[in-house]
Amino acid sequence: MVKWRDRRQSRNVEDRRGAAAAGGAGVLFMLLRFIFGRFGIRGVILIGLVGVGLYMAGVDPLRLIQGGPAATEAAPAEDDETSQFVRAVLAETEDVWGRLFAAQGSEYPEPTLVMFSGDVVSGCGYASSSAGPFYCPADRKLYLDAGFFRELARRFGAPGDFAAAYVIAHEVGHHVQTVTGISDEVRSAQAKARSEPEINALQVRMELQADCYAGVWAHHADRYGDFLDDGDIEEGLRAAAAIGDDTLQRGAGREVTPENFTHGTSAQRQRWFTAGYRLGDPAGCDTFSAQGL
Ligand SMILES: [Zn+2]
Incomplete structure (x- = not known):
C-alpha cells in the first residue's frame, strides 16, 4: 500500500466533482433554445416572466436549473480520503519530476489535475464520467473521472492503491x-503516416514511454521518497498487465489484432514500466528508437 497519509498535498488539484459541466448559463441557453423551438418567442417571453416572478419572490431561477442533474450527485467534502490520496500522489510526482528536470538544468512546469464526476469540458473537448483518466495537452491538465474514483474507493484499505497511483503517474508521463x-x-510523424496501423504503432510507442516514465517515478518515489511499500511494484505490474491491448481485446471476446493496438500488449507495458523502474532515468525510456518493444 502506498504510504500516502501525512504527506505533502499538491495544491494543483481542481475538484470539480459534483459540478455541472455546462454551468447555469449553459443549461439556461439550452433550455431557452428548446422552448423557442417548441413554443416560439411567446414561450420564451412566458419563461422570462416566470423567471422574473421567481426572482422577485426571492428564488434564484439559475440555481433551480443548476440544481437539476448535478444535485443528484452529492458534492464530496473537499478533504475526503480520495482527494488526499490524489493530492499526495500528485505531490510526489511533482517532487520527483522537479528533481529530474532540475538535474537537466530546467524547471518542471507542474500540471493541474482535475477530478470530475458526471461530465467535464476539457481543453480537448467534452468528456463523460466513463471516459477513463486522460491527459489533455491543450490545457496541460490531467482528468480523473468518477469511475476511476469508484475503483479507487473499492481498493481503499486493501493492497491495490498503487494501481491508482500508477495510472496518475502514467498520465503525468x-x-x-x-x-x-x-x-x-x-503528432507530426502521425500526420505524415500513410496508414492507420502506422499511426497506431507510433501511438503504442508513445503510451509505452508514458508507462516507462511511470516506472521512473516509482523508482524515485521508492528509493528517495519512501512512498512505496513491499508489493507495490508487483501490483503496478499486475495493473499494467490488466490494461494491455491484447488482454483487453481478449476480455471483450474479440480477436487479438496487433494493428489496432494503441497502448501495447500486457507484456510490453510491464516491460517498459520495469525498465523505467530499474533505471530511474527518463533517458532509458526511448521507446521510439527501440528495435523491439
Ligand atoms: Zn496513456
Whole structure:
C-alpha cells in the first residue's frame, strides 16, 4: 500500500466533482433554445416572466436549473480520503519530476489535475464520467473521472492503491512528453503516416514511454521518497498487465489484432514500466528508437 497519509498535498488539484459541466448559463441557453423551438418567442417571453416572478419572490431561477442533474450527485467534502490520496500522489510526482528536470538544468512546469464526476469540458473537448483518466495537452491538465474514483474507493484499505497511483503517474508521463516536445514530434510523424496501423504503432510507442516514465517515478518515489511499500511494484505490474491491448481485446471476446493496438500488449507495458523502474532515468525510456518493444 502506498504510504500516502501525512504527506505533502499538491495544491494543483481542481475538484470539480459534483459540478455541472455546462454551468447555469449553459443549461439556461439550452433550455431557452428548446422552448423557442417548441413554443416560439411567446414561450420564451412566458419563461422570462416566470423567471422574473421567481426572482422577485426571492428564488434564484439559475440555481433551480443548476440544481437539476448535478444535485443528484452529492458534492464530496473537499478533504475526503480520495482527494488526499490524489493530492499526495500528485505531490510526489511533482517532487520527483522537479528533481529530474532540475538535474537537466530546467524547471518542471507542474500540471493541474482535475477530478470530475458526471461530465467535464476539457481543453480537448467534452468528456463523460466513463471516459477513463486522460491527459489533455491543450490545457496541460490531467482528468480523473468518477469511475476511476469508484475503483479507487473499492481498493481503499486493501493492497491495490498503487494501481491508482500508477495510472496518475502514467498520465503525468504524458505531461512530461508534452512539455519536452516529444508529443508534438509524434503528432507530426502521425500526420505524415500513410496508414492507420502506422499511426497506431507510433501511438503504442508513445503510451509505452508514458508507462516507462511511470516506472521512473516509482523508482524515485521508492528509493528517495519512501512512498512505496513491499508489493507495490508487483501490483503496478499486475495493473499494467490488466490494461494491455491484447488482454483487453481478449476480455471483450474479440480477436487479438496487433494493428489496432494503441497502448501495447500486457507484456510490453510491464516491460517498459520495469525498465523505467530499474533505471530511474527518463533517458532509458526511448521507446521510439527501440528495435523491439
Ligand atoms: Zn496513456
